[in-house]
Amino acid sequence: MMKTSLLLVLLALLPACQTGVNQQLADADRQLESYQTVNNQLLTERERVRAENASLTEQLSFEHQRASDLSQRVGVMEADLAARDAEVDTLRSAFDGTGVGVERRGDYLVLDLPSALSFDSGRDKLTAKGKAALKVVAATLQADYADKIFWVEGHTDNDPIKKSKWSSNLQLSVARSMAVITYLTKDMGLDWGSFRVAGHGEWSPKSDNNTKKGKASNRRVEIILLG
Numbered sequence: 001m002m003k004t005s006l007l008l009v010l011l012a013l014l015p016a017c018q019t020g021v022n023q024q025l026a027d028a029d030r031q032l033e034s035y036q037t038v039n040n041q042l043l044t045e046r047e048r049v050r051a052e053n054a055s056l057t058e059q060l061s062f063e064h065q066r067a068s069d070l071s072q073r074v075g076v077m078e079a080d081l082a083a084r085d086a087e088v089d090t091l092r093s094a095f096d097g098t099g100v101g102v103e104r105r106g107d108y109l110v111l112d113l114p115s116a117l118s119f120d121s122g123r124d125k126l127t128a129k130g131k132a133a134l135k136v137v138a139a140t141l142q143a144d145y146a147d148k149i150f151w152v153e154g155h156t157d158n159d160p161i162k163k164s165k166w167s168s169n170l171q172l173s174v175a176r177s178m179a180v181i182t183y184l185t186k187d188m189g190l191d192w193g194s195f196r197v198a199g200h201g202e203w204s205p206k207s208d209n210n211t212k213k214g215k216a217s218n219r220r221v222e223i224i225l226l227g
Helices: 004-094 128-144 169-187 212-218
Strands: 100-104 106-113 149-157 195-199 218-227
Touching: 004 100, 004 128, 106 128, 106 212, 128 169, 149 169, 169 195, 169 218
Parallel strands: 149 195
Antiparallel strands: 100 106, 106 218, 149 218
């Protein structure tokens, strides 16, 4: 009788136990699913971090290469500037004592022949000192710059023409440019085809025309070495 009662009790409890087990299994499934979701999220994040790291590594490599390229370019530019400065110094040494000035404007070398050295006031005929200076200039151009084009450009101050056959400073500046070219070609043997001529009159001053020193600086013929 007792065995039968105990069996009946167990049978009565069995559904409740089964329900508890099922609940535990369901909870375990949900927890496993949650773990899998978190794991998938972690895997996705890991791949994102890996991709970002690869991108950053590539970008860093690119920046290093760009920095190296820039450094090389700076080195080339510094060497070029040093060579240009050395070229100016060499020309200044060659023209020392002649009165011819030398400067660099961008890519061009400019030889400055002061009119006070080369011409009498209002005239376009070269003086003896002007010819002597141009002899040195001609020797340098023939030796080191024979493949270049030479722009010869005349300039004046802004004082009006008074006692001269020229009616304007512009005409005088062109005539002085031609006098320089004629001497360098006809007397010194340089090629006519290497020269170009221009006259600016008072319209391209390099100094202040309101001072005596500035006016003297503005009266000049420039030989610009191109190419």
